[in-house]
Amino acid sequence: MIDVDDRHRLGQADWIVGGEAARAARKQGVYAGYVLALFAAIYGFPLVQALFQTTDRSWLRDQLASPVGVAALVASSCTLLAAAVWAGRFRGPVAPPLPWIDLVVTTPIDRALTVRRWWRFALAGAVFVGAVVGLVLGSGLAFAQVTGVLAIAGGTLTGMLLGLAAVRLWLWGQVRSWPGSSRGWAVLWRLPDALRALHAESLRAHSANTSTLAGSALTGNLRTARLAFARPVRRARAARLRPGRPFGVLVRRDLLGLRRQPATLAAGAGLAALGGSVLIWGLTQPAAPPVALGLGMFPLYLGFGAWAEGLRLQSDNIGTPSLIGVAAVPEALAHLVIPAGLATGLLGAAAAVAVATGGTGTAGVAVAAVLTVVLLSGGHLLAAFRGSPPPTSGPQGMVLWYIRPGTIVVLLGATMTYFLRAGQVGGVVVTVLATALVLAWGLARVRRLTHLHRN
Amino acid sequence: MSRTAELTGEVRAVGVSKSIDTTTLLRPVDVAADPGQCVVLRGPNGSGKTTLLRIIGGLLEPTTGTASVGGRPADERDPAIRACVAALIGTPTTYRDLTLIDHLVLVDSTWGHDPATSDERGQALLGSLGIGDLDDRFPHELSSGQEQLFRLALTLTRPSSVLLLDEPEQRLDTTKRQVVAGLLRKQVDQGATLVMACHDPDLTAALAPSIVDLAPAR
Structure with a gap:
C-alpha cells in the first residue's frame, strides 16, 4: 500500500x-x-x-x-x-x-x-x-x-x-x-x-x-447542434408511411415523424398550450396586461417549432442533389400543414375555454388565432431557411441572426393582437399586411436559399 | 399543374473548369456520354472528380466552359434538369424518424408513381441491393456499408435518365461491389447515362466504360 x-x-x-x-x-x-x-x-x-x-x-x-x-x-x-x-x-x-x-x-x-x-x-x-x-x-x-x-x-x-x-x-x-x-x-x-x-x-x-x-x-450550424441533442428514434417501427399523392405523402411524413417522437409532440403541445392560453387570456380578460400578448407569443413560437421538424429537414437538404420530386415551395407548404393545424386546434380550444368562462371579444379572438398561425408559419419559414450567418457579423450580429425570426413573431404578434384587443381598425389592417409580408418573405427565402448554393 | 420537359440523357461538358480565387479545383476537361453509355472519371484525390460531377449535375457553376444535359444548360434550378438527373454526390440528408422503406416510399410518391405498388418497388430495390431485411430500420441503425447501399437505393428509386455517382463503391465489401456493378449495368442497359467517379478497377472494368482521366489540380 x-x-x-x-x-x-x-x-x-x-x-x-x-x-x-x-x-x-x-x-x-x-x-x-x-x-x-x-x-x-x-x-x-x-x-x-x-x-x-x-x-x-x-x-x-x-x-x-x-x-x-x-x-x-x-x-x-x-x-x-x-x-x-x-x-x-x-x-x-x-x-x-x-x-x-x-x-x-x-x-x-x-x-x-x-x-x-x-x-x-x-x-x-x-x-x-x-x-x-x-x-x-x-x-x-x-x-x-x-x-x-x-x-x-x-x-x-x-x-x-x-x-x-x-x-x-x-x-x-x-x-x-x-x-x-x-x-x-x-x-x-x-x-x-x-x-x-x-x-x-x-x-x-x-x-x-x-x-x-x-x-x-x-x-451558425444549427443542424449539428440539433442532431447532437436529438435522441435516436426507435418507436413505431412497424408503422409504415402510406404512399399517395406528393403533397399528401409529405404531410403524412410529418405526422408519422411526430408519432415516432411523442416527446417532441408533447413538448410542442405543452409550449403551445402555455403560449396559447396566455395569448387568449390576454385577448379576452380586460384585467390582463398588454405585455401578456407578447409573453404568450414566445412559447407558442417554440411549440410550433417543435412540430416543424420536416421544414428544418428540407432546409438541411439544400445543396444536395434533389431526391424529392416536389418543388421547394410546395414542399415547404406541405411541411407547414401539421404544425399549423395543431396550433389552430390548440388556439381554438383555448379560445373556446375563454369564451365559455366569460371572456370577451369572440370575433377578435378568432381573427387573432388565424393571423397568429399565419405569422407563426412565416416566422418558421424564416427560421428554417435562415441560411448561414453573415460572415463578418461579430457576436452581436450572430445573436441577431439567431433571434430575428422569433423576435419578428413576438413583436408583430404582440402588436397585432394588441390592436385587435383595443379594436383599432387602422392598426389591425397594418399588422395584417405585415403578417402577410412575413409569410411572403419566408416563401421567398425558401426559393432563394434553395438555389443560392449554386453560385 | 406544371409541365416539365422530358430530357434525353446526353451529357456534354466542354472545357469545364473550376477555380475559386487562386485555387484551381478542376482543370479544363471534356466529357461526353450518351444514353446507354457509362463514363468513369478517374484521377488522384483532389483532381476535381466530385467538382466535375457537381458541375454536370447543375449544382455548381463552372468557371470556364459549358455543361449540358439533354441539350439544356446543366442548372439544377431548371425543373427539367432536376427531373432528368439523379445523383449521389456527398451524403444526402435522411429523415431520422423514417425507416428505410418509408424513405423509398416518400421519394417514390413525390415523383407521382403509382401508390398501389410503391411498397413493392421499394422492397424490391432494397432486396436487389441485399438489404431487403433492413427495411424497418432507421438510418442511424445501419453500418457504414449498409448506409452506402441505402444511399444508392435512395438515388435509384427516383426516375432519371442520367445517373451521377461519386465513388459508389466506397465502404462496400467485394461481394456488395459486384451487386452494385450488376445493378448499374442493368441501368445502363435500360438506357440510362451513367457518369461516375470510381477508384475500383474491377467495378470500372465490369461496366466497360469510356474513361476520362483528370489531371491533378493545384
Whole structure:
C-alpha cells in the first residue's frame, strides 16, 4: 500500500495541465456574473416593473394568493426542475475540458476532487442566477405595490433555493446519463458520491456536447447542434408511411415523424398550450396586461417549432442533389400543414375555454388565432431557411441572426393582437399586411436559399 | 399543374473548369456520354472528380466552359434538369424518424408513381441491393456499408435518365461491389447515362466504360 496525498497530486496536475487557466476561468465566471447583474438591473427590472405596473394590482394580488395561482407557481417550479434533470442527460453541470478528463480524471486521484471545480462553478452560477431572478421578480412585485417589501427578500431566497435544487437535479441527471449502480435518489444528498459516480466516458460525451454546442453557436450550424441533442428514434417501427399523392405523402411524413417522437409532440403541445392560453387570456380578460400578448407569443413560437421538424429537414437538404420530386415551395407548404393545424386546434380550444368562462371579444379572438398561425408559419419559414450567418457579423450580429425570426413573431404578434384587443381598425389592417409580408418573405427565402448554393 | 420537359440523357461538358480565387479545383476537361453509355472519371484525390460531377449535375457553376444535359444548360434550378438527373454526390440528408422503406416510399410518391405498388418497388430495390431485411430500420441503425447501399437505393428509386455517382463503391465489401456493378449495368442497359467517379478497377472494368482521366489540380 502506498499513501498518497490526492490534493497535492491534483495541485501539481492542475499547474502542469492548466497553469494559470483556473484563475483565468474564475475571473471569467465573476465577469459573467457582473454582466448578468448589469443586464438584470438595466433590462430585467424595468421590464418586470412594466409587466406588473400595467396589470390590475388587486386582481394580480388575488391571483397570487388563489389556489390556481399557487398551483401555477408550483407547476412552473416543477417544470424548471424537470428541465434540469432532462438537460443533465446531454450536458451536465460537470463538463471539464477533454484534456483534463483524459490526463487527470482517468488517474487514481479521487474523482470527487478532480471534477469538483466544475461542480462548484455550476453551483455558484445556478445559485447566483436564481438569486438575481428572484430579486428582480420580488422587487418588481414590491415596487409595483402588489406585495410588501418582504417579497424582495422572499423572492431572492426562493430563487437561491430553486437554483440550488435545480443544480443538484442537473447533476443527478448527468449521473443517470450513464448506466451504473449508484444512480438512485440517494446521490442527490451525497455530493462526493455523485461526483464519483460520473463515468469518464460520460464526462467525455458531456464535454464533447459542450464543444459541439459552442462550435455550432459560433458557426451558425444549427443542424449539428440539433442532431447532437436529438435522441435516436426507435418507436413505431412497424408503422409504415402510406404512399399517395406528393403533397399528401409529405404531410403524412410529418405526422408519422411526430408519432415516432411523442416527446417532441408533447413538448410542442405543452409550449403551445402555455403560449396559447396566455395569448387568449390576454385577448379576452380586460384585467390582463398588454405585455401578456407578447409573453404568450414566445412559447407558442417554440411549440410550433417543435412540430416543424420536416421544414428544418428540407432546409438541411439544400445543396444536395434533389431526391424529392416536389418543388421547394410546395414542399415547404406541405411541411407547414401539421404544425399549423395543431396550433389552430390548440388556439381554438383555448379560445373556446375563454369564451365559455366569460371572456370577451369572440370575433377578435378568432381573427387573432388565424393571423397568429399565419405569422407563426412565416416566422418558421424564416427560421428554417435562415441560411448561414453573415460572415463578418461579430457576436452581436450572430445573436441577431439567431433571434430575428422569433423576435419578428413576438413583436408583430404582440402588436397585432394588441390592436385587435383595443379594436383599432387602422392598426389591425397594418399588422395584417405585415403578417402577410412575413409569410411572403419566408416563401421567398425558401426559393432563394434553395438555389443560392449554386453560385 | 406544371409541365416539365422530358430530357434525353446526353451529357456534354466542354472545357469545364473550376477555380475559386487562386485555387484551381478542376482543370479544363471534356466529357461526353450518351444514353446507354457509362463514363468513369478517374484521377488522384483532389483532381476535381466530385467538382466535375457537381458541375454536370447543375449544382455548381463552372468557371470556364459549358455543361449540358439533354441539350439544356446543366442548372439544377431548371425543373427539367432536376427531373432528368439523379445523383449521389456527398451524403444526402435522411429523415431520422423514417425507416428505410418509408424513405423509398416518400421519394417514390413525390415523383407521382403509382401508390398501389410503391411498397413493392421499394422492397424490391432494397432486396436487389441485399438489404431487403433492413427495411424497418432507421438510418442511424445501419453500418457504414449498409448506409452506402441505402444511399444508392435512395438515388435509384427516383426516375432519371442520367445517373451521377461519386465513388459508389466506397465502404462496400467485394461481394456488395459486384451487386452494385450488376445493378448499374442493368441501368445502363435500360438506357440510362451513367457518369461516375470510381477508384475500383474491377467495378470500372465490369461496366466497360469510356474513361476520362483528370489531371491533378493545384
